[in-house]
Amino acid sequence: MTVGNAGTADADILRIANLTKTYGRFSALKSVSLSVRRGSIHGLLGENGAGKSTLVGMISGQRQPTSGTITLNGIEVQGHDVKEMEKAGVFLVTQEPMIIDHMSVAENLLLGIWPRKGWLIDWKRLRRDAARMLQDTDIDPGQRAGTLDAVARRKLNILRAMFSGGRVVILDEPTASLDVEARQQLFAFMRRLKAEGVTFIFISHYNDEILEICDAVSVLRDGELAGGSDDVGEMTSDMLSELVLGRGLSLFQRQRRTFGADEAAIVVEGVRARNVAVDAFRIHPGEIVGFAGLPGAGAKEFARCLFGLVHAKDGTMRLEPNSPAVKLPGHPFEAYRRGIAFLSDDRRKDGLVGHLSIGANMSLSSLPALSRRGFVDVEAEREIISRYFAGMGVKAPNPEVAIDTLSGGNQQKVCLGRVLATEPKLLILDEPTRGIDVGVKQDVHRIIDELSGQGVAVIVVTTDSDEMIRLVDRVCVFSAGSIVGELTGEAISKDRLRQISG
Numbered sequence: 001m002t003v004g005n006a007g008t009a010d011a012d013i014l015r016i017a018n019l020t021k022t023y024g025r026f027s028a029l030k031s032v033s034l035s036v037r038r039g040s041i042h043g044l045l046g047e048n049g050a051g052k053s054t055l056v057g058m059i060s061g062q063r064q065p066t067s068g069t070i071t072l073n074g075i076e077v078q079g080h081d082v083k084e085m086e087k088a089g090v091f092l093v094t095q096e097p098m099i100i101d102h103m104s105v106a107e108n109l110l111l112g113i114w115p116r117k118g119w120l121i122d123w124k125r126l127r128r129d130a131a132r133m134l135q136d137t138d139i140d141p142g143q144r145a146g147t148l149d150a151v152a153r154r155k156l157n158i159l160r161a162m163f164s165g166g167r168v169v170i171l172d173e174p175t176a177s178l179d180v181e182a183r184q185q186l187f188a189f190m191r192r193l194k195a196e197g198v199t200f201i202f203i204s205h206y207n208d209e210i211l212e213i214c215d216a217v218s219v220l221r222d223g224e225l226a227g228g229s230d231d232v233g234e235m236t237s238d239m240l241s242e243l244v245l246g247r248g249l250s251l252f253q254r255q256r257r258t259f260g261a262d263e264a265a266i267v268v269e270g271v272r273a274r275n276v277a278v279d280a281f282r283i284h285p286g287e288i289v290g291f292a293g294l295p296g297a298g299a300k301e302f303a304r305c306l307f308g309l310v311h312a313k314d315g316t317m318r319l320e321p322n323s324p325a326v327k328l329p330g331h332p333f334e335a336y337r338r339g340i341a342f343l344s345d346d347r348r349k350d351g352l353v354g355h356l357s358i359g360a361n362m363s364l365s366s367l368p369a370l371s372r373r374g375f376v377d378v379e380a381e382r383e384i385i386s387r388y389f390a391g392m393g394v395k396a397p398n399p400e401v402a403i404d405t406l407s408g409g410n411q412q413k414v415c416l417g418r419v420l421a422t423e424p425k426l427l428i429l430d431e432p433t434r435g436i437d438v439g440v441k442q443d444v445h446r447i448i449d450e451l452s453g454q455g456v457a458v459i460v461v462t463t464d465s466d467e468m469i470r471l472v473d474r475v476c477v478f479s480a481g482s483i484v485g486e487l488t489g490e491a492i493s494k495d496r497l498r499q500i501s502g
């Protein structure tokens, strides 16, 4: 093993030449070459399954290349692993922060490298070092990490990488599920670190983010380098989409619908749960309603109450106009039986079963409906699988493939296919296109639009303002657990949504 030496004056901190990665006969990355300038923010863009994680996995030492070279600080890196790459200053920071909630921020920050005095941990120095690092951030070193919000958790992870000697920090979709304001905070933080000489590789599916924060960009398509630029200033969003997709992008925009107060509606009343106090909420069959608000404002919690994932001590719902109002479901299984489906924003916790096939994961939630006296209707199951495997454009040779070999975005498509397959009356989607590329996002929006056309009522909880503007008929604004306002028509705009999250 050899690793780079930080002393070189080379303008490129990292050079990749002819990098290839194969899995059996499948090539996830095909002879990719690119350079990353020292002290720059380098965007990495590409469709789901294009090879972004594979590439950064090799740069960070998580995966071994099949062939090709990686040069760090002018020295070729060979036979590396994560530990050695971290020692050389390369850190991969994933979406899910590795944080121990019951420890303080300072302890988390210096985890594994706590300063010692002989056999003892030097607490005084630990606190002093942590306070120095956290200067200019709004994070208190003594605070328990479990109480930090999403953006502070991501900052903490980046700082931890830097404190361990990180000079090249790879951020894999760091803005997923962050609202507009939190994204801006994260970007300001990255700019500050960049000014101190840190180099970032930044993976994102959002063209506007790449254009806003990156200096350079590389675009992967089907495992190959499709193009890029050393000067993002000369790129436009359309140019990026064209490189990502290999064709122009046609953006979806829903023809917004309005519903009269006397039209049939699903009615929810008197909901009281921890952090939720919603007196009344109505949604019509065929309507798409967006939920917006700051994290903790109650939007997610209310959505979870409707599906029985959060216990509501009070609250009723009426799914059909003439049916009696019944208590909110006590359990997700009860919710499914009533015709309510839910897509979680955390596919790892509530979503996928890693060792099962794509098909098995897709039909999982429909099995009760497909079973007769304990036997599954295999034909009907097969039909569901093939419809949603093709419909969602899952990138895999066939539905028999194990789900854990899929890229993150393709796993998200399987989750979505699974809830859609239950053919619900009320569909609740929490961050439905998180991690999904710009092309498939339009397809997902079209599918949701079509479902609403068939009379499904759809709730979309999203921090993606573009998604909100293009997909929903009406926005419910949450604050302190309640619905405090509504936006319709032209009022559903970027500025208004920014005010809500500001």
Ligand SMILES: Nc1ncnc2c1ncn2[C@@H]1O[C@H](COP(=O)(O)OP(=O)(O)OP(=O)(O)O)[C@@H](O)[C@H]1O
Residues within 6 Å of the ligand: 023, 026, 028, 046, 047, 048, 049, 050, 051, 052, 053, 054, 055, 395, 405, 406, 407, 408, 409, 410, 435, 437
């Ligand atoms: N262990 C594996 N076995 C087989 N194929 C794999 C394995 N790991 C990744 N792949 C395949 O390699 C390709 C590239 O995946 P990768 O995760 O790099 O994509 P990505 O660009 O990061 O996508 P996303 O935007 O969805 O995260 C995908 O088709 C994926 O299914």
